[in-house]
Amino acid sequence: MRHIKFLYIIFLLSLISCGSADTGNAAKGTISWLPYASTDKGQVCVDEGISSPTIDIACRELRGHWDGAPVNIHRTTDGDAIGKNGFAISQSDSQVDIYAPDDLGILYGVYALLRNPELGRDGRVEESPFYDLRLLNHWDNLNGTIERGYAGKSLWKWEELPDSVSPRYEEYARANAAIGINGAVLNNVNASPKILSEEYLKKVAVLADIFRPYGIKVYLSVNFASPMVLDSLPTADPLNPEVVKWWTGKADEIYSLIPDFGGFLVKANSEGQPGPMDFGRTHADGANMLAEALKPHDGVVMWRAFVYSPADADRAKQAYLEFQPLDGKFADNVIIQIKNGPVDFQPREPYSPLFSAMAQTDVMAEFQITQEYLGHANHLAYLAPMWTEFFDYVQPFDAIAGVANIGDDDNWTGHPLAQANWYAFGRLAWNPQLTSTQIADEWLSMALVDKARTPEDVYESLLGMFDTSREAVVDYMMPLGLHHLFAFGHHYGPEPWCDVEGARPDWLPKYYHRADSIGLGFDRSPSGSNAVGQYPEPLRSQLASVETCPEEFLLWFHHVPWSHRMKSGNTLWEELCIAYQRGVEKVEEYQQTWEKAEPYISPELYADVETRLATQLKDAKWWRDACLQYFAQYSKMPIPAEIASEMRPLEELMKIHLPITNYKSPTPALLDSLR
Numbered sequence: 001m002r003h004i005k006f007l008y009i010i011f012l013l014s015l016i017s018c019g020s021a022d023t024g025n026a027a028k029g030t031i032s033w034l035p036y037a038s039t040d041k042g043q044v045c046v047d048e049g050i051s052s053p054t055i056d057i058a059c060r061e062l063r064g065h066w067d068g069a070p071v072n073i074h075r076t077t078d079g080d081a082i083g084k085n086g087f088a089i090s091q092s093d094s095q096v097d098i099y100a101p102d103d104l105g106i107l108y109g110v111y112a113l114l115r116n117p118e119l120g121r122d123g124r125v126e127e128s129p130f131y132d133l134r135l136l137n138h139w140d141n142l143n144g145t146i147e148r149g150y151a152g153k154s155l156w157k158w159e160e161l162p163d164s165v166s167p168r169y170e171e172y173a174r175a176n177a178a179i180g181i182n183g184a185v186l187n188n189v190n191a192s193p194k195i196l197s198e199e200y201l202k203k204v205a206v207l208a209d210i211f212r213p214y215g216i217k218v219y220l221s222v223n224f225a226s227p228m229v230l231d232s233l234p235t236a237d238p239l240n241p242e243v244v245k246w247w248t249g250k251a252d253e254i255y256s257l258i259p260d261f262g263g264f265l266v267k268a269n270s271e272g273q274p275g276p277m278d279f280g281r282t283h284a285d286g287a288n289m290l291a292e293a294l295k296p297h298d299g300v301v302m303w304r305a306f307v308y309s310p311a312d313a314d315r316a317k318q319a320y321l322e323f324q325p326l327d328g329k330f331a332d333n334v335i336i337q338i339k340n341g342p343v344d345f346q347p348r349e350p351y352s353p354l355f356s357a358m359a360q361t362d363v364m365a366e367f368q369i370t371q372e373y374l375g376h377a378n379h380l381a382y383l384a385p386m387w388t389e390f391f392d393y394v395q396p397f398d399a400i401a402g403v404a405n406i407g408d409d410d411n412w413t414g415h416p417l418a419q420a421n422w423y424a425f426g427r428l429a430w431n432p433q434l435t436s437t438q439i440a441d442e443w444l445s446m447a448l449v450d451k452a453r454t455p456e457d458v459y460e461s462l463l464g465m466f467d468t469s470r471e472a473v474v475d476y477m478m479p480l481g482l483h484h485l486f487a488f489g490h491h492y493g494p495e496p497w498c499d500v501e502g503a504r505p506d507w508l509p510k511y512y513h514r515a516d517s518i519g520l521g522f523d524r525s526p527s528g529s530n531a532v533g534q535y536p537e538p539l540r541s542q543l544a545s546v547e548t549c550p551e552e553f554l555l556w557f558h559h560v561p562w563s564h565r566m567k568s569g570n571t572l573w574e575e576l577c578i579a580y581q582r583g584v585e586k587v588e589e590y591q592q593t594w595e596k597a598e599p600y601i602s603p604e605l606y607a608d609v610e611t612r613l614a615t616q617l618k619d620a621k622w623w624r625d626a627c628l629q630y631f632a633q634y635s636k637m638p639i640p641a642e643i644a645s646e647m648r649p650l651e652e653l654m655k656i657h658l659p660i661t662n663y664k665s666p667t668p669a670l671l672d673s674l675r
């Protein structure tokens with residue numbers, strides 16, 4: 001009887017927790033940080049004289065979703081110290097006051113309050129954005145595919161625009177405004193010239209109209225050869241007067257349709273894209289010509305520094321070699337957009353030394369939110385720790401961009417927990433001082449579980465899972481500074497042995513790992529490629545020596561003997577085995593964490609992530625087995641028996657060839673059929 005009573009109580013508790021499970025926004029295919037529950041009773045009072053479409057949105061959000069004390073909205077005067085687009089909030093039991101110098105600041109204040117209804121209760125809270133430009137870069141093609149996108153097709157339905165408008169456009173704007181993102185580059189950096197045609201600009205203008213009241217400006221990636229392709233000019237030489245005239249006219253046309261157009265993003269002379277160097281000119285010549293065309297309209301040019309060519313020096317050095325000599329030669333509305341690391345969005349890279357070498361030029365960081373190199377939409381990898389690690393080294397730039405992980409999937413991001421990465425990017429662009437744990441805590445309690453009803457140990461485990469997940473990916477894919485061990489083309493699975501006849505050497509893993517009988521890693525010390533020489537002192541000296549180089553970057557900067565003693569006392573080889581195994585065990589731990597959290601998470605979301613974690617575990621083992629057995633051929637050292645016993649033989653692993661596609665994750669069924 002007692003037993004039955006106990007079960008009954010458990011049953012009642014589970015009903016309560018089901019209720020709480022439904023509160024997790026991530027479960028509903030909605031934007032996890034937006035308010036949806038409708039109160040329709042929020043009371044708002046706006047100071048006289050304040051009115052605009054942006055304020056209308058702010059009021060609508062409050063009326064619809066706020067159920068606290070009445071909110072008063074005030075415009076501050078010039079003397080007030082609140083920064084542009086910032087806000088201050090204070091609240092008591094009887095009222096809430098939001099102050100801001102401009103409409104957008106008010107909207108941001110409203111979203112901050114809705115996210116955290118207690119904001120300003122213990123005293124006035126004041127915030128303003130750290131970076132002026134906080135942009136998403138969409139690598140969306142005009143045919144609807146997304147380069148390195150793993151969440152379905154493009155949100156932008158070009159074939160339906162301008163006549164038909166998806167409700168998701170406004171939801172997208174709302175999602176971004178709620179975390180402070182204020183710009184979107186709509187199309188792929190490998191840009192089709194067609195985006196600048198009149199037909200497409202009219203479509204773009206419709207999106208810009210929808211985004212405008214949310215404070216989001218539209219930008220476009222442009223193809224440097226557009227004048228040749230669209231209007232048959234014989235050249236795209238940036239110093240040719242006809243070319244200059246073409247771009248000036250194009251800019252005027254764009255601004256007549258989109259008066260607040262943000263500007264251009266340009267990938268030039270990189271991976272086959274056209275650029276000024278095709279005409280014997282420099283990056284500065286090209287960027288400045290475009291900047292001149294946009295200048296009268298206050299537009300900017302974001303010129304990417306992602307350049308490398310097979311014949312030249314160490315790939316990690318090339319952006320610096322090409323751009324550093326141009327420091328000071330760019331117009332003041334040009335910003336050089338630099339990927340966080342010197343190679344290409346690997347799970348871990350040191351920061352790109354170009355950030356500390358462009359004192360007279362505006363520079364911005366490019367992060368990748370989409371997980372091109374971190375397991376696509378199949379793996380849980382919370383990326384805030386990667387970005388805060390970058391901020392530990394660099395912060396001196398003016399703007400920030402993230403390559404979006406958004407598509408038209410119901411849940412927007414493929415992996416439902418990957419919405420946390422979109423969220424984290426926005427939060428860090430707003431305030432790079434936030435910690436990754438703080439942001440994970442915000443997201444988990446809004447999106448996944450009801451914190452108040454989730455046992456502390458369960459909640460802490462979920463938080464721990466988020467916080468360690470990127471490091472786990474590093475461990476099971478490429479620990480200790482290893483990088484680019486990917487299969488050719490799709491960047492998903494391990495192929496440290498990969499050799500493709502005729503392929504560029506710098507697209508092949510051997511270029512990066514350099515395994516031989518002596519050791520492992522790329523010698524970038526002064527006796528090697530001397531990439532360390534591009535870093536400022538004292539970091540340069542620290543990186544230059546095997547003894548002082550942080551171990552997480554060791555094989556990035558050094559070719560290290562297999563028997564080298566690590567700080568732990570283990571040899572390099574032993575440490576490598578430990579790291580790969582640790583990564584696998586972490587994923588096993590996440591499966592347990594997830595299981596423990598089941599009663600507090602909606603069933604649909606639970607099942608989805610459970611399946612993805614199972615794939616992630618198989619992938620982690622695939623990586624471990626492939627890399628350790630491949631490297632063991634060089635180290636001639638044993639893999640610990642407990643790991644070796646469960647490994648799939650290398651010959652079998654070498655037969656796995658995923659079909660190459662760069663715009664979707666391999667499905668579990670496909671992976672299972674191939675391995």
Ligand code: BDP
Nearest residue numbers: 147148189190267306344345
């Ligand atoms: C690499 C991607 C490629 C992009 C390129 C870029 O593999 O698809 O076009 O970067 O950033 O990471 O331009």
